[in-house]
Amino acid sequence: MTDTTSRDTDQTRPGFRPLYAQVRELLVARIARGEWAPGEALPSEGQIAADLDVSQGTVRKALDAMTADRLLVRRQGRGTFVASHDENRVLFQFFKLTPDGGAREFPTSRLLKVETGRATADERTVLELRPNARVIRIERVRDLAGGPALIETISLPAALFPGFEKGEVPNNLYGLFATRYGVSIAVASETLKAVSADAKVATDLGVPNGSPLLMIERVARSIDGTAVEWRRSLCRTDRFHYVSELR
Amino acid sequence: MTDTTSRDTDQTRPGFRPLYAQVRELLVARIARGEWAPGEALPSEGQIAADLDVSQGTVRKALDAMTADRLLVRRQGRGTFVASHDENRVLFQFFKLTPDGGAREFPTSRLLKVETGRATADERTVLELRPNARVIRIERVRDLAGGPALIETISLPAALFPGFEKGEVPNNLYGLFATRYGVSIAVASETLKAVSADAKVATDLGVPNGSPLLMIERVARSIDGTAVEWRRSLCRTDRFHYVSELR
DNA sequence: AAGTGGTCTAGACCACCGA
């Protein structure tokens, strides 16, 4: 094919989308459908190019964009893999609380409560649910560097996680979402405030009543943009801090 | 040139660097030297390619990488421009405190103090300065959405900003750094904690003594990696919140 | 040696901008 333009690309208007964007969309959809599991290799660039009848360069551009979005991991000489939510990824992408003197580490968990119930108004708003939708609620204390660091309350749309209560609640929730339910967390927005510890929280975290705590509210979304998790954390910052890279 | 390899690229070892990375490095150095001012256009891709005797595709890859790092702004049909620190960029890249109900906005400033002095031990460590180095210190209160939002203390290496005290202290410091001193802030790391307001700060911010505040410590670095600013902010979060996008 | 992603080139054409 010598002529570049005998395709979708030359639409003079209005829904023009670059070919690589279309390729990307297609691949994202296939990953979201679970066609390739987390950690699994995609076909080679040349293979995909042949299948879709586009050039390898176009496929490469789509894969590079997906890699930049952390959807894929490329390994030279080996292949291109669907990103998995192993502890390392979750630690660096999603867990921003760090011991003051030391290195980043993954927190442990002590479960306080798991329940299912009708979504509150707030939960419906944040998670974009219908009236009467049900949610799973999790409450747990997490330890870091040998002591309690935070207490977190998590709300999940029950419809996305059937049978959730019958299993264990693992330390790394996002890993479970991905492997058991095919729900891959892609991005999260966090909102931070400073608040005072009330009596219950102070006890759970072992700090004086009224101590300043960092409150983190997170909404996590999957690859296709669905709101999947609402999480509120209350964090000690006397021995820990939250890191944020501005770039 | 049909043979791809008659260049630096085919070094079998050890200091192998892709051509586009070398091009990028060169261009970054020239920008850091002030060869093109913020807001100014670079030569066209073809021009740069011809000058450096590489292909346009290689130049494009270098420019794309620099654009991803927010060093450049590309505008189709017009050219490639050195990123400037206008209020919009500073607002979205560096100012993460937002009014609770409303849209992001740029804060105003009320100057409390400007002074020059010998760097403290902390300042020397954070800003990577020699013993006896001098620093400029700025203290100001910043208003957002019609009320005091934060009080910030800033330390700058005096050597980088000669004559700083003779001029005004603008609201947008990074703009001044770029245009007057050729120092372009590229990245910043922030560390967040929750603390209690002491009497002085409580007065400045108009909150009760002991109120929880968000403390933000920032180290900002220029294009070439030099630590340029150490900033500590104490923020009200009763009407504001800090946003952090995890991706 | 074979297969994968990574780099580099060359050239054609499209989309956008300003004169």
Next chain:
DNA sequence: CGGTGGTCTAGACCACTTT
């Protein structure tokens, strides 16, 4: 209209990994 960046292709060769 001419110039700029944006897309797409095709092909050669390099670097890395596994067999």
